[in-house]
Amino acid sequence: MTGTTDAAAMLAVALREARAGLAEGGIPIGAALFGADGELLGRGRNRRVQDGDPSAHGETSAFRAAGRLRGYAGTTMVTTLSPCWYCSGLVRQFGIGHVVIGEARTFHGGHDWLAEHGVRITLLNDPECYDLMRDFIAARPELWFEDIGRQEAL
């Protein structure tokens, strides 16, 4: 699971989660955690709206779905959107070695910081991910800013 094709295949799993979230009335960000051999360990999506749970970002939902693990060596987190500080902190704390990112144009999170600390970053600049978030932010800015704690933005 190292090439561009494999990264794209992983992103497709995250993107399906994001689209499912949108269909539920939620914030369309999805993620998945893959093991060293490319096996899917867990997948999830932002569930702020669906569950009334502000702690359920895409990445934390995927991490949670993977259950308890003894370690994260060789794992890859794929996410439709650049990880916020909360999700970047998750990646750093648990030693997830690789993050595949759909897009970082609508939101630039902590992935440069992760790279500085040895995490491999693959930024795909995926147009579907970009269109999805651009359209969502335009339609529901108050929900998006709530999700990243930007009270001052509105």
Place this chain on the structure above:
Amino acid sequence: MTGTTDAAAMLAVALREARAGLAEGGIPIGAALFGADGELLGRGRNRRVQDGDPSAHGETSAFRAAGRLRGYAGTTMVTTLSPCWYCSGLVRQFGIGHVVIGEARTFHGGHDWLAEHGVRITLLNDPECYDLMRDFIAARPELWFEDIGRQEAL
């Protein structure tokens, strides 16, 4: 809620959570989120063992329990233990302005980084918090290292 007495009162809430977690067979770390007027918004504890949920750290549990909020201006997160990167990222992303920490001797997380980014840090060096974690780590090192993703430590 700005003085040492108030910080100690807030810590007592987190410490009760930590002790409840220990009694359940869990990792004894507790936290609580307080509003600008000192009102309790949410409290919680590490639930890795209880719920099989690796995403449920003390701080994230308290944040979750507080539910959806439009912003975190003026809030204080109190935690029995220095916040790991995951929980530090939560604090930074959501703009929680003040973190009260029971102890940072058994584990030194990301609170210096938070201070560099403008978060007020109150470190209480509380002996009860220290004893609780020291004894727990001695008794259950594998569980503790799992909780912070330190696969190499065992």
